[in-house]
Amino acid sequence: MKKKINFHLYLIGGVSIILTTIFITFIFYGLFQQQVKRDLKNYGQLLAQNYTLSSNSIMFKEKVMGDLRITIVKQNGEVVFESYADVSQMDNHGNRPEIIDAVNRGEGNSVRYSSTLENDTFYYALLLKDGNILRVSKQTHSIMTLFLGILPLVVGLATIIFLLCLILSQVLTRRIITPIEKMAENIEALEENIAYDELIPFARTIKMQNNHILKQMEYLEQEKNKIQMITDNMSEGLILLNNDKNILTINNSAIYLLSEKEKDYIGKNILYLSRNEQLNNIINSAADGESSSAYIFVEDKHLEAFANPVYYKENMVGLMCLLLDVTEKKESEKIRREFTANVSHELKTPLTSILGYAWLIKNGVAKQEDIKNFADRIHHDANRLILLINDIIKLSELDDPRKDMNLEGVDLYEIAKECVSSLSVSAQNKEVSLEVVGESHKVIANRSMMEELIYNLCDNAIRYNKPSGKVTITVKAEKENIILSVEDTGIGIPKEHQSRIFERFYCVDKSRLKATGGTGLGLSIVKHIVQQHNAKLVLDSAVNLGTKITITFMK
Numbered sequence: 001m002k003k004k005i006n007f008h009l010y011l012i013g014g015v016s017i018i019l020t021t022i023f024i025t026f027i028f029y030g031l032f033q034q035q036v037k038r039d040l041k042n043y044g045q046l047l048a049q050n051y052t053l054s055s056n057s058i059m060f061k062e063k064v065m066g067d068l069r070i071t072i073v074k075q076n077g078e079v080v081f082e083s084y085a086d087v088s089q090m091d092n093h094g095n096r097p098e099i100i101d102a103v104n105r106g107e108g109n110s111v112r113y114s115s116t117l118e119n120d121t122f123y124y125a126l127l128l129k130d131g132n133i134l135r136v137s138k139q140t141h142s143i144m145t146l147f148l149g150i151l152p153l154v155v156g157l158a159t160i161i162f163l164l165c166l167i168l169s170q171v172l173t174r175r176i177i178t179p180i181e182k183m184a185e186n187i188e189a190l191e192e193n194i195a196y197d198e199l200i201p202f203a204r205t206i207k208m209q210n211n212h213i214l215k216q217m218e219y220l221e222q223e224k225n226k227i228q229m230i231t232d233n234m235s236e237g238l239i240l241l242n243n244d245k246n247i248l249t250i251n252n253s254a255i256y257l258l259s260e261k262e263k264d265y266i267g268k269n270i271l272y273l274s275r276n277e278q279l280n281n282i283i284n285s286a287a288d289g290e291s292s293s294a295y296i297f298v299e300d301k302h303l304e305a306f307a308n309p310v311y312y313k314e315n316m317v318g319l320m321c322l323l324l325d326v327t328e329k330k331e332s333e334k335i336r337r338e339f340t341a342n343v344s345h346e347l348k349t350p351l352t353s354i355l356g357y358a359w360l361i362k363n364g365v366a367k368q369e370d371i372k373n374f375a376d377r378i379h380h381d382a383n384r385l386i387l388l389i390n391d392i393i394k395l396s397e398l399d400d401p402r403k404d405m406n407l408e409g410v411d412l413y414e415i416a417k418e419c420v421s422s423l424s425v426s427a428q429n430k431e432v433s434l435e436v437v438g439e440s441h442k443v444i445a446n447r448s449m450m451e452e453l454i455y456n457l458c459d460n461a462i463r464y465n466k467p468s469g470k471v472t473i474t475v476k477a478e479k480e481n482i483i484l485s486v487e488d489t490g491i492g493i494p495k496e497h498q499s500r501i502f503e504r505f506y507c508v509d510k511s512r513l514k515a516t517g518g519t520g521l522g523l524s525i526v527k528h529i530v531q532q533h534n535a536k537l538v539l540d541s542a543v544n545l546g547t548k549i550t551i552t553f554m555k
């Protein structure tokens, strides 16, 4: 704007200077011509008064002033006197306009331009009393030579004026623009800073639009934060890519699932984030306009990845990639598969032995004295089957997340006492003493699950104890929590097995399993119950010294 105003002011200044110069030259030249004409007329009339018939050309010659030229011409055009030239050489002047006018009207004027001399000659002719015509003439500069003569002066002056124009236009422009710039600097207080009244409607519109833009920006910011919050708190990984597979947006989960390295991936190619072949394959298919998905394995995580092209108004504007962590799902699938195989195996073993003994008895192969023994074995194995099936049912019930927990205030001390009495026979058989210490404490829990939990722990503590061993069940409060612990002085669990004993069908010593009569499911039932009650389990065991399992219930 400044440049434009300046340029226009320069242009106006320049054109004004040129036009003024031309007009003034013409006006002055006009005045000058009039002055020359007036002077010539005065001279002519003055000379005519002094002119007598007797006077001769010498009189004129003596009186000639400056560059004034005097000619006497007869009415027929013949030159009788000329102050500057030889009369005999001169041609007839009868056709000169000033002479014709003088003959007809008593006086005449004319101006003629000589291109060879580049000047104008002014003529004034006057009819004398004796009938001759007196003509005075004077040469002056033509307008062109006059103009060229003063040109350096004009150019000099014009330059000075033009420079003044430049300075003035700069100052003026600044004066016009500065208030507008101040307005622009403080859009908030636009109406208080109005530079010119003409700008009031303009300022109002700007203010309105500014407010509108601010509101829109605030709204967009809020929306952006909302989306950011959602994506950041999503456990699924989300990546948005442009058509060149450069990352536009990536949430924390995606970074965690794919690389674990906190880096700024925005603007970088997907390869910079992950070189996983399957992931890049589905992204390439999405880039070709096809939705696809794949299971990918990154470090120790199983991920399910989906890649889709994103369209806006029928044009593909980018790609979206969603990553789901299915590690747990995969792992529980694996556990379930192994469990099914194990269950079949565990059920088959006692059934096969039952079938075998029953066959021997049925076909009379068994001796009479062995029949009781065989019947005992069948009884034992059928019992074992029942135990197994009961445990499997319990586990599958615990596995069902839809099951109602039926929570109530349960006194752990009381349950421990009941458990001790129901296990007293087997404890006596193993020569193990049982003791419950502590005091009554209630936890919010499922009663039968608590019975199952304490029973399993006590059962193990007796089962894996040594003769004249001891089992202590403690129920106490610590800070905000209720603690239940079952401690024995038994065989203990070797370090390398400690992390695995909670797995289904896991037992430290397979050969002893049958002898001890366990199912290998007790501790996995315990683990499930503890998880469902949001409690914490700690195992502390040393081989040959004993085992202590502590469960902390949060209040």
Ligand SMILES: Nc1ncnc2c1ncn2[C@@H]1O[C@H](COP(=O)(O)OP(=O)(O)O)[C@@H](O)[C@H]1O
Binding pocket: 456, 460, 461, 463, 464, 465, 488, 490, 491, 492, 493, 501, 506, 507, 508, 509, 513, 517, 518, 519, 520, 521, 522, 523, 524, 547
């Ligand atoms: N108190 C304990 N002392 C020593 N070993 C134990 C104890 N409790 C559990 N174990 C070991 O952990 C394994 C798994 O226990 P559990 O799941 O209850 O199965 P089960 O008792 O039917 O064998 C047992 O086979 C045993 O080897």
Ligand SMILES: [Mg+2]
Binding pocket: 456, 459, 460, 518, 519, 520, 521, 522, 523
């Ligand atoms: Mg057990």
